[in-house]
Amino acid sequence: MDRSEAMLPRAAARPEGNENARCSVLLGIRGHDAAFKNASTARSRTSTGHPIEVTFFTLPPPAVSHFSVHCPDLQLPPADLYLAPKAIAAADDLVLLRVPINSLGRDFYQHNDYFVYRAHHQDDPKLDLLPNPWPDRFGDDEIGVLSCGAAAADGGKQYAVAALKIRPISEFTFTLHLYRSKPSGEAGSWTSQLVSVEEPLRDRLVMYHLTTKVITIGGANGTVAWVDLWRGILLCDVLEKSPKLLDLPLPWPARGNWGIYLSDSESFCRDIxxxxxxxxxxxNGNHALSHP
Known part of the structure; x- marks a missing residue:
């Protein structure tokens, strides 16, 4: 979700006075501080015990919807974009948020809190604080959220958060980190296990996988796709007892794009x-024209 906008399926909120829930919205991924409240407002506490509120303000696409995170006790510099709350994943009516809790959160993930916003809770929207995964650290492009299982005791859906990290000095062995909520509605815990690509395809030129986006496919087995836009897609059924990775290579770049191949410009010419x-x-691929 490292984009200025992201698809948020099944609207997380509706503006007051509008009874028509939206099927989807385009969500700006950076939040701002505002004390406004509406029917979408959910409340929780940070890991340091401070009260926090999250509110969504939705507009019909192609207009961009946005969200606010209000926590006066944090007192972070409002002009520092890298200290702004960030929506890093979304699926169904779930949004995964990363919120820096002090100025060190700009550079160190352990100084951030992770929250799951649940829009269609039984009564009001709910905001769940996740246990900090430290000493494990996840980039924003490596983590996804998905619905799973039956309804929890608190009336909301159960969910899982999954992150895939390549292991040091390894080409295609990864650690799958998984958080699952509990049916009781209480906080769950993080687990981790090794997963590998049994038969990595097309690895003669690109000997590594660098995730640039995560896509939630879902289903009974909880399929999640970790996408390297230059190399390919790693699919994993994260809810399986012994999950495995399936490698799905992407097409080679067109001749006109070889000049930027393996650079950090992949999102300008291809997407999934x-x-x-x-x-x-x-x-989807955009190909530059080459002239003889």
Missing amino acids: TVSQSKDLIKY
Whole structure:
């Protein structure tokens, strides 16, 4: 979700006075500090015990919706974009938020809190503080959220948060980190296990996988896709007892794009999307024209 906008399926909120819930919205991924409240406002506490509120303000696409995070006790510099709360993943009516809790959160993930916002809770929207995964650290492009299981005792859906990290000095062995909420509605815990690509494909040129985005496909087995836009897609059924990775290579770049191949400009010329029914993965490529 390292984009200025992101798809948020099944609207997390509706503006007051509008009874028509939106199927989806475009969400700006950076939050701002504001004390406004509406029907979408959910409350919780940070890991340091401070009260915190999250509110969504939705607009019909193509207008960009936005969200606010209000926690006066944090007192972070409002002009520092890297200390702004960030929506790093979304699926169904779930949004995963990363909130810096002090100025060190700008550079160190252990100084951030992770929250899951649940829009369609039984009564009011709910904001769950996740246990800090430290000493494990996840980049914002390595982590996803998905619905799973039956309804929890508190009336909301159960969910999982998954992150895939490549192991040091390893080409295609990874650690899968998984957090699962509990049916009781209480906080869950993080687990980790090694997963590998049994038959990595097309690895003669690109000998590593660098995740640039995560796509939640879902289903009974909790399929999640970690996408390297230059190399390919690693699919994993994260809810399986012994999950494995399936490698799905992407097409080679067109001749006109070889000059930027393996650079950090992949999002300018290619992307991956999944249909709202989650039954189709689509590759989109823009090709520069080359002249003889």
